[in-house]
Amino acid sequence: MSGDLPLSPEDVAEIVAILDGGHYERLEIRTTRFTLRVAREGRGWTQEWEWAAPEAKAEAVEAANIAVEVPEGLVAVHPPLPGTFYRSPQPGAPPFVEVGDEVGAETVVAIIETMKLMNPVHAGAAGTVEAILVDNAQPVEANAVLMTVRPA
């Protein structure tokens, strides 16, 4: 949303060629919009860009970072990675588990989709599902509590 692009890749290549011909080790260009650092690294060069924060920052996605207190005697089920929480293997299919279901430690209770890969979520403890704390299709952080299990 800025009008012109800053320096093109060709511009950067040209800057590097100029620096490479001399004894320069590093060049830093700082404008109100960006900082570019070009530096000698081994036999080659690197470019490092930093962008000024935008004026109006739009709403970030609300990831459920559910810092619920897990009541004593219950085991929390965490996602293996941050991602999107799904209760069933595919849309329209019945959920893996409901509250009150008996599970083993290896029972798959949900799926987390992270970067287009489906990762199973295991119950982690044998017992019964006490509560399901996150809505289907909700983004979650890695430390979220998805469910609680009452150990058998």
Add this chain to the structure above:
Amino acid sequence: MIRRLFIANRGEIALRLIRTARRLGMTTILAVSAADSDSLPARLADEVRPVGSYLDIPDIVAAADGCDAIHPGYGFLSENAAFARAAAAAGIVFVGPAPETLDAMGDKLQARRIAAEAGLPAVPGREGGYPLLIKAVAGGGGRGIKRVDCEEDLDAAMAMASAEAQAAFGNGEVYVEKFIASGRHVEVQVLGDGMRAVHLGDRDCSIQRRFQKLVEEAPAPLIPDDRREALRGAAVRLAEHLHYRGAGTIEFLVDAETFDFYFLEMNARLQVEHPVTEAVTGIDLVEQQLQIADGQPLSLTQDMVRLAGHAIEVRINAEDPAHDFRPSPGRVTRAAWPAGPAIRVDTHVADGSSVPPLYDSLIGKLIVSGGDRAEAVAWLGEALAALEIKGVASTAVLHRRIAADPRFVAGGVDTRFFEGFGNG
């Protein structure tokens, strides 16, 4: 005349499309999801339009209101015929082939039949026996592919492949193909205007992990001249048979010993690895796409396409090679990308960028060129030594090992390369 170009994509490809569109004097309007609102392409586009999802056809078409054309990039809706039709119905040019072509090539079974009509041999299907590969009918880019070694595992693997295909393409249909162990993945870049087609040489993408390309190069190394000509000729034949319009890639499995080749699929869009072709031809593929979409005849003849030198691309993904390539979303604290005359970096990731868990893990592509392959390989090693990504895990460390591997340095490896590479 395309004056206002809507870009229905994100990440490095959105930025790459903005660059060419700008150079051609177009105004760029970018679809932006909430997770990408602060992304580099969102900052550099002329205008942004919020969308809920890059897969939501009515949402995207509504956001493109008032634009002359939509470029879909790769992935997402790039090969979705319903999307191309919806755009056309709204009076917006879809930068890509005709919806009928997308239907024909998008259905990978139908694509095999059509390729056979054009005289291209296909890989055997289920009749070839186990092991089998399950592939997404709407697939491409290796998503939703599963290897199955025996009948007992088939149902479970079909269900998982279907779920991944649903998530990636919005279509869960799958099909099977015989798994060929010692093959190379070689593809031919074509451009067509509906009447005439030309090729822009070939690429080798044999270095893959779980059917995901890691390294791509142009031209494919160590292919006998007559086989290379046959491969390129077959690709042009299929493109002309289809009356293909736009940029496309015809993928082949090439027997590493005999150099016999089989049609795998056609990707009716721009590929992730298109920069290696641009590096050896000097042709901007996005510019060609936009000219064709604008209704102009191909500006290139086959004789005008001159291939020179060698280029290699490595995909830098936010994945942890030390932990079975576990996705590694998060905030990049430092992104020191290589720079220099033989180097091109296509990336949307800078210091402080966020890599959301919602999308695929590609954070940048490093492309190096040389006068010949040996020179490109040497440059690649140096560029990778300089590259540093901090804050998220990346595949850079893996690429350093690949670049130093004697089999890679020699060239012409088959798709088993990665198996022999050990884990992490």
